[in-house]
Amino acid sequence: MAAEVKSVLFVCLGxxxxxxxxxxxxRKLVTDESIENKWMTxxxxxxxxxxxxxxxxxxxxxxxxxGIESAHKARQITKDDFLTFDYILCMDESNLRDLKRKSNQVKNCTAKIELLGSYDPQKQLIIEDPYYGNEKDFEAVYEQCVRCCKAFLEKSR
Structure with missing residues (x-):
């Protein structure tokens, strides 16, 4: 029997x-645990x-x-994403509002749309945009993403 593949889409403004x-x-967390074949990210x-x-x-x-490399190219979410992904995890309330509004235009939306920060054990609900900040702000985003992603992975097993 084939293992069920779960899927997660992380969303922010840009x-x-x-x-x-x-x-x-x-991606690094699931790779380190050798379960990358069980997740579409x-x-x-x-x-x-x-x-x-x-x-x-x-x-x-x-x-x-x-120690993490990324070859990602930015893309805009599509209506198909609301049908393809199990989870759509976003960074702030503005993202959440936009995603909920877009999901209402998709018939049979199956994605669970949540704030990634809702998984933060330190209860920091919002992952602040570091774009107008400095390296320290990007590091804070990284550390919060690590906490949230670990907790999300644990909860979604």
Missing amino acids: NICRSPIAEAVF DSGAVSDWNVGCSPDARALSCLRNH
Whole structure:
């Protein structure tokens, strides 16, 4: 019997800072546990501003500092994502509102749409956008994504 594959899509506003970090962190977690074949992982944006772009250089630098590489290219979420993914985990209330509104336009939406921060053991619900910040802000996003992704993975077993 084939193992059931679960799927998660991480979403932020532009798909160049928070969601690619979360995607890369989650991908590393499942790879380290040798369960990457049990998960389909991706990230996307609510907006179309950065479609086709690589993640922010500060996000890539932060990931590299933790031994993680990413070849992700930004993409905007599609109606199909609401039918394809089991979980759509976003970074803040604005993302959540936009996703809920978009999901209402999809018949038979099957995705569970939540804040990634709802899994944070430190109860930091919002993963703040580091775009206008500095390296320290990207590091804070990384650390929060690690906590949240570990807790999400544990809860979704």
